[in-house]
Amino acid sequence: MTITFEIQRRKSAQDRPYIQRITLETEDTTVAEALDIMNDGELADDPIQWECSCKQKKCGACAMLINGKPRLACDARLSEFPKGVVELAPLKKFPTVCDLVVDRSMMYDDLKTLGAWLEDEAVCNGTGIAYDASRCLQCGCCLEVCPNFYAGGEFFGAAALAPASRLISEADKTDGKRLQTAYNEHFYNGCGKSLSCKNICPAGIDTERLLVRSNAVAVWKREKRK
Amino acid sequence: MINIIGAGLAGLSAALTLAENGIKCRLISAQQSERAQSVLAEGGINAALNTMGENDTPELHFEETMKGGCYLADPNSVEALTQSAPAVVKKLAFLGVPFNRNANGSIMLRSFGGQKKKRTAFAQSSTGKMIMTALIDEVRKYEAQGLVDRFPHHTFVRIIIENGKCNGVCVRDDSDKKLYDIYGSVIMCSGGLNGFFPGTTTGTVTNSGNAASVLFAQGVKFANLEMIQYHPTTFAIPGKRCLVSEAARGEGGRLFSERGGKRCYFMEERYPELGNLMPRDVVSREMFRELQSSADTFLDMTGINAAVWRGKLSDLRSEIMHYLAIDPAKKPVPVQPAIHYFMGGIYVNERQESSIKGLYAAGECACQYHGANRLGGNSLLGAICGGITAARNVTSDNSDVTEAYNSSEPFASVPSPMFVKETGAVLTRGLGIIRNASELQKALNELNAVKCENAVELARRELAAAMLMSALERKESRGAHYREDFPETKEKYRRTTVSVYENDRVNISFEDIPERRNE
Ligand SMILES: Cc1cc2nc3c(=O)[nH]c(=O)nc-3n(C[C@H](O)[C@H](O)[C@H](O)COP(=O)(O)OP(=O)(O)OC[C@H]3O[C@@H](n4cnc5c(N)ncnc54)[C@H](O)[C@@H]3O)c2cc1C
Ligand code: SF4
Ligand code: SF4
Ligand code: FES
Numbered sequence: 001m002t003i004t005f006e007i008q009r010r011k012s013a014q015d016r017p018y019i020q021r022i023t024l025e026t027e028d029t030t031v032a033e034a035l036d037i038m039n040d041g042e043l044a045d046d047p048i049q050w051e052c053s054c055k056q057k058k059c060g061a062c063a064m065l066i067n068g069k070p071r072l073a074c075d076a077r078l079s080e081f082p083k084g085v086v087e088l089a090p091l092k093k094f095p096t097v098c099d100l101v102v103d104r105s106m107m108y109d110d111l112k113t114l115g116a117w118l119e120d121e122a123v124c125n126g127t128g129i130a131y132d133a134s135r136c137l138q139c140g141c142c143l144e145v146c147p148n149f150y151a152g153g154e155f156f157g158a159a160a161l162a163p164a165s166r167l168i169s170e171a172d173k174t175d176g177k178r179l180q181t182a183y184n185e186h187f188y189n190g191c192g193k194s195l196s197c198k199n200i201c202p203a204g205i206d207t208e209r210l211l212v213r214s215n216a217v218a219v220w221k222r223e224k225r226k
Numbered sequence: 227m228i229n230i231i232g233a234g235l236a237g238l239s240a241a242l243t244l245a246e247n248g249i250k251c252r253l254i255s256a257q258q259s260e261r262a263q264s265v266l267a268e269g270g271i272n273a274a275l276n277t278m279g280e281n282d283t284p285e286l287h288f289e290e291t292m293k294g295g296c297y298l299a300d301p302n303s304v305e306a307l308t309q310s311a312p313a314v315v316k317k318l319a320f321l322g323v324p325f326n327r328n329a330n331g332s333i334m335l336r337s338f339g340g341q342k343k344k345r346t347a348f349a350q351s352s353t354g355k356m357i358m359t360a361l362i363d364e365v366r367k368y369e370a371q372g373l374v375d376r377f378p379h380h381t382f383v384r385i386i387i388e389n390g391k392c393n394g395v396c397v398r399d400d401s402d403k404k405l406y407d408i409y410g411s412v413i414m415c416s417g418g419l420n421g422f423f424p425g426t427t428t429g430t431v432t433n434s435g436n437a438a439s440v441l442f443a444q445g446v447k448f449a450n451l452e453m454i455q456y457h458p459t460t461f462a463i464p465g466k467r468c469l470v471s472e473a474a475r476g477e478g479g480r481l482f483s484e485r486g487g488k489r490c491y492f493m494e495e496r497y498p499e500l501g502n503l504m505p506r507d508v509v510s511r512e513m514f515r516e517l518q519s520s521a522d523t524f525l526d527m528t529g530i531n532a533a534v535w536r537g538k539l540s541d542l543r544s545e546i547m548h549y550l551a552i553d554p555a556k557k558p559v560p561v562q563p564a565i566h567y568f569m570g571g572i573y574v575n576e577r578q579e580s581s582i583k584g585l586y587a588a589g590e591c592a593c594q595y596h597g598a599n600r601l602g603g604n605s606l607l608g609a610i611c612g613g614i615t616a617a618r619n620v621t622s623d624n625s626d627v628t629e630a631y632n633s634s635e636p637f638a639s640v641p642s643p644m645f646v647k648e649t650g651a652v653l654t655r656g657l658g659i660i661r662n663a664s665e666l667q668k669a670l671n672e673l674n675a676v677k678c679e680n681a682v683e684l685a686r687r688e689l690a691a692a693m694l695m696s697a698l699e700r701k702e703s704r705g706a707h708y709r710e711d712f713p714e715t716k717e718k719y720r721r722t723t724v725s726v727y728e729n730d731r732v733n734i735s736f737e738d739i740p741e742r743r744n745e
Contacts, residue, residue, distance in 0.1 A: 029464045029465075030464045030465070032465060033464040033465045036643075039643065040644070044642070044644070051257065051261075052431055053257055053261040053262075053263075053431060054261070054263070054265070054430050055430075055464070056266070056463060056466065056468055056545075058265055058266055058355070059261040059265055059266075059430070060260055060261065061257060061261045061432075074464075074465075097401050103401070104258075105378070108258070108376075108378075111366060112366060112369060112370050115370070116363055116366060117363045117364060117367035117370075118321065118363065118364070118367075119367075121320050122319070122320060122321060122322030122360075124324070124327065126327070128324075130322060131324040131349060134324065134352075134359035135352065135355060135359075136359075137260055138258065138260045163363060166322065166359065166363075167322075167363065170322040
């Protein structure tokens with residue numbers, strides 16, 4: 001098949017972005033592979049910078065905007081684009097480092113602010129929440145589509161909901177209080193429940209379920225405290 | 227201050243151990259922990275927890291690990307590994323890893339290759355991801371306390387050697403490309419050598435093999451480089467091989483070959499006792515033979531019941547359906563062997579110390595625990611235990627100066643993709659499942675003819691040569707190393723293959739394996 005790539009490029013955050021157009025003749029493959037093919041071939045002297053690690057949608061490295069949608073490049077097949085045009089751009093809610101690479105460190109800062117860890121022994125509750133929530137890739141796709149998330153804000157989005165849900169579901173009483181307070185402040189109070197995050201999550205995390213469960217625990221524990 | 231290179235399971239484990247002891251470290255990695263190869267681990271982690279009523283013991287775990295590795299591992303290290311395994315898994319449960327549980331709440335164990343007892347703890351078929359998530363959160367606690375200082379998106383350039391001792395590491399900030407000299411002891415946790423076989427392994431592209439190459443060029447000893455594990459059950463996806471976890475066979479999956487419509491369950495026929503769960507080296511070789519005699523090989527998982535699919539293998543099933551459009555509960559899946567794990571790596575002693583003082587190594591980048599063939603479920607365990615051991619033995623000092631500079635650093639170069647592909651193709655030809663002297667020699671000649679444009683390419687070529695030369699020198703068959711010209715296992719080769727780069731040459735020698743101490 002013939003695919004025309006329109007790739008937003010930028011040497012560094014200081015440089016102006018421009019669009020590079022490249023036409024690739026290839027069999028059906030993933031956007032990730034197509035990037036490798038172009039970088040090893042035509043673009044060998046000036047390869048497109050992008051992040052990649054697992055190539056099987058399990059690590060979140062390759063999240064980018066593909067035809068305007070935040071997705072994993074290793075999970076996007078060229079045959080999904082019948083018009084033969086694929087636009088690639090870096091995620092927009094994060095500062096660009098260069099080409100398709102963004103600086104996602106704010107997600108990690110947010111989790112530190114949230115206090116996303118356990119102080120005491122985990123409670124094994126058998127609800128399956130810990131398992132589902134632990135699957136989060138920290139890719140940032142959910143933040144990209146979230147109407148309420150912006151960099152530097154107090155609301156941390158679904159990328160924080162997932163780890164928080166695991167921890168809330170496994171925390172004992174005292175530690176649970178600490179986590180709920182943080183959860184309420186940095187997630188519950190700011191979330192509009194539009195669930196755009198659920199539809200976009202490449203790991204298929206049911207953020208609605210996490211939200212309902214974590215809210216229930218948070219509210220329930222608040223009531224018990226009274 | 228200690229510098230850890232790599233933030234996969236081994237790096238996190240080392241950082242956590244240091245932090246718990248109040249020792250500060252820098253956790254430096256090419257990518258964030260969520261992107262490390264450790265998150266891909268599916269099947270589980272071994273520990274003789276004996277929760278399945280089978281009278282399992284750490285001693286049996288020891289024996290099977292040694293036997294699986296064809297007695298090429300350091301028995302004292304394996305002893306420490308297998309003895310501490312139950313406590314390691316219990317600690318992971320303490321940190322919230324959602325292991326599958328028995329009805330009485332104890333940790334459930336599954337069967338894995340080369341082990342006669344159920345010994346593999348698991349969280350469905352995403353065990354690595356579950357463990358990594360819990361450890362990332364736990365390490366974050368110490369980041370907030372200032373004990374762990376993370377440097378993601380920093381790439382290893384070289385170690386700093388002064389008077390024969392490793393006093394620090396030079397790294398590149400991948401955002402602004404600046405180089406930094408960072409002082410203090412170093413623990414390498416940079417993962418396996420996947421990058422030497424681009425596109426044909428089950429691992430990640432982040433584990434490029436560049437760090438290992440440079441260390442080799444700097445004179446660090448490597449061991450057992452010929453011991454490369456082929457996993458019997460993988461299939462091709464764009465840019466790599468996708469693993470079908472051994473858990474599939476542990477839960478009842480059966481291998482068969484098909485010739486002219488006739489099925490042969492070759493593992494069950496040839497190995498009645500362990501059948502499909504023979505160690506990986508044996509299974510891969512049998513698969514290879516079947517494929518060579520122009521049969522197709524399949525994994526038949528249709529006998530696995532619905533409850534097992536739902537409760538233990540759901541991720542595996544959806545992955546196969548996604549990539550192959552085959553429901554493995556209904557139809558056999560075509561599978562072939564592919565490179566999966568590197569038993570060899572940086573030479574370390576029982577304390578995880580390398581041949582250079584002040585330099586330690588743990589996890590898949592080090593040669594430890596697995597001998598000539600790793601048992602499934604032992605490498606997650608090995609990464610954690612190796613990290614703990616390195617952290618306990620490394621000495622911390624106060625030299626935490628970091629200085630920026632911009633000199634022309636030869637090891638700051640990167641190999642070109644063409645170079646990587648070309649050398650990779652040569653290695654793939656030489657280091658197949660079944661090897662012989664003429665193929666190995668031919669590969670070595672081809673390798674030496676590949677032109678190097680920079681210092682890292684040269685370093686890479688030398689380490690690649692060391693792999694081929696190790697395989698040439700080991701004139702026997704043992705574990706993952708099978709020589710059709712020397713099919714027997716010979717006692718005189720029950721020794722560690724050591725590769726060193728000195729005076730611009732690769733030198734291969736054999737070293738005795740320590741005796742097991744009497745406790
Ligand atoms: C698909 C798959 C399934 C597996 N399943 C199992 C299983 O069920 N059970 C089991 O026991 N084992 C399993 N394994 C093996 C096991 O996962 C690995 O051996 C283990 O996780 C290795 O951990 P590590 O910390 O040594 O390395 P990794 O997790 O690979 O981490 C390497 C780290 O080093 C960093 N790094 C690499 N190069 C550089 C550089 N040049 N500069 C700076 N940083 C660098 C990376 O960013 C990363 O942080 C599996 C492996 C694969 C691929
Ligand atoms: S439900 Fe809506 S507001 Fe809440 S995190 Fe998801 S996308 Fe954002
Ligand atoms: S919740 Fe989903 S989309 Fe958001 S960071 Fe996690 S894996 Fe990515
Ligand atoms: S490379 Fe890991 S998710 Fe795409």
